[in-house]
Amino acid sequence: MKKTLKLLTSILLCITIIASCTLIYGQQTEAATVKISNTTLTLSVGKSQTLKITGTSSTVSWSSSNEDVATVSKSGKVTAVSNGSAVVTAKVDSKKYTCKVKVQGSQKLSADWKDLEFKMNNEKYTLFFDFKQIKDNGWDFDLSDYGHDSYTMNSGDKITGTISLENSKYDSDITVGFINTDKKAKDIKKCKIWTININNRFAKNPVSFALPAGIKEGSTLKEVVKAYGKPDDTYRSDDLGYWVYTYSSDYDKYFKLEIDDKKGVIGMTMQLYD
Structure with missing residues (x-):
């Protein structure tokens, strides 16, 4: 009976250790691989590009530091509004991932x-x-x-x-x-x-x-x-x-x-x- 109890105890201990290691490893892997698709972006006025966050299943909230220059939708679509610079931020849980956006108008010069x-x-x-x-x-x-x-x-x-x-x-x-x-x-x-x-x-x-x-x-x-x-x-x-x-x-x-x-x-x- 004692041998049986020891065996069961050992099995349960192994299962607990494996489960704990799996959970910790999973958390570390997710934290290590979460990233934003672009850290810098250059767009012409009126153009758009969608940013993506990979490596997580958590909800992502997007924001722009200057919506007069560039806006960003709930899905991460960045739209260039006017010349200048802005920082688009993706917040995932308690962490933030940023992309510096530069917006420029037509680079062709006038003839006048x-x-x-x-x-x-x-x-x-x-x-x-x-x-x-x-x-x-x-x-x-x-x-x-x-x-x-x-x-x-x-x-x-x-x-x-x-x-x-x-x-x-x-x-x-x-x-x-x-x-x-x-x-x-x-x-x-x-x-x-x-x-x-x-x-x-x-x-x-x-x-x-x-x-x-x-x-x-x-x-x-x-x-x-x-x-x-x-x-x-x-x-x-x-x-x-x-x-x-x-x-x-x-x-x-x-x-x-x-x-x-x-x-x-x-x-x-x-x-x-x-």
Whole structure:
């Protein structure tokens, strides 16, 4: 009888251990294999793509950090709304899985300079554009260089194009000006850019840039005139060997090109006065 009880006890103990190990192993396997189908996503405005969570049977809840840029449905379908960045989050039980979504509009540039569109390193910008757009591409500035720890712009405030942007990958001269188009005060880095200057004259690691009507860095003087016509104003530096062509429209849109005799277009300035 004692032998029978010992045998039964041993069998029950083995079953308990096996069941416990199976449960723990199953939990660890599920936790280790749960993942999101994409951690980054780039979409054009109006396009959609569905994200998926694999490795779990639990309910998934989806959310977007910025629905003005990208929305996400209950099934994980991400829809691009407007240019910018957003983070889509999938919550599974107590854990979160994220996908950084970048939304961009049409990358084709207008044929008319008055639309104030340009590309820098293949990223399209249109005045006014949010500083965040260019910051997301590696460009920034330190307020301490201008004597401030922080800086708030009131509604309608404008800063001239004297803020130099830096990027560790490039040494082009990039300067911008800020404007607060909102009705309330905002931190300068949450405001928009109303003017930008790009110049590669002294750059060893220059940015690439493209302009309306097919003009880009290196385009010749003749190509510029063919694309934009006769300029409204010109400046000539014989010592340095370059021209500055200025185009303007309705006193609120300005477009300048620096055209080197040997290198062609080496710089540009766009401004939108409001």
